[in-house]
Amino acid sequence: YRSTGFCKLDNFLDYFTECMNKLKGKKVIWIGDINVDQNKINDLEYRKLDSTLKSFNMVQTIQSYTRVAKRGNKFTQSTIDVILTNCYSDFCSSTVLQEQIGDHFSIKFELQFKVEKPPKFEKKVIH
Numbered sequence: 515y516r517s518t519g520f521c522k523l524d525n526f527l528d529y530f531t532e533c534m535n536k537l538k539g540k541k542v543i544w545i546g547d548i549n550v551d552q553n554k555i556n557d558l559e560y561r562k563l564d565s566t567l568k569s570f571n572m573v574q575t576i577q578s579y580t581r582v583a584k585r586g587n588k589f590t591q592s593t594i595d596v597i598l599t600n601c602y603s604d605f606c607s608s609t610v611l612q613e614q615i616g617d618h619f620s621i622k623f624e625l626q627f628k629v630e631k632p633p634k635f636e637k638k639v640i641h
Contacts, residue, residue, distance in 0.1 A: 541601035552593040575608040
């Protein structure tokens with residue numbers, strides 16, 4: 515969760531960049547509420563985030579609204595809960611579920627990956 519009051523976007527992007535530089539060559543998935551609406555592609559915050567993601571070959575996989583809130587007499591819809599990854603080809607799916615936590619919908623993804631079998635355990639008796 516990135517609180518807009520306690521963590522400015524530039525600070526978050528600096529931290530994100532530092533982490534991604536340390537994880538170079540690794541498959542990475544970031545999940546959470548980053549409070550940058552993915553539907554406002556002309557906003558400066560969206561463009562900064564998008565540019566940073568592209569620099570690490572990351573994509574944002576959630577394509578539906580993740581938050582519905584009432585402001586006065588109006589309802590707002592936004593996509594601020596995200597799944598960011600550089601291994602999208604390993605994804606089977608990513609979706610927004612209808613289950614809500616507060617005013618946010620849950621998000622889910624499924625990966626396709628292989629787990630190697632460990633070598634067979636061999637018992638040896640030493641005399």
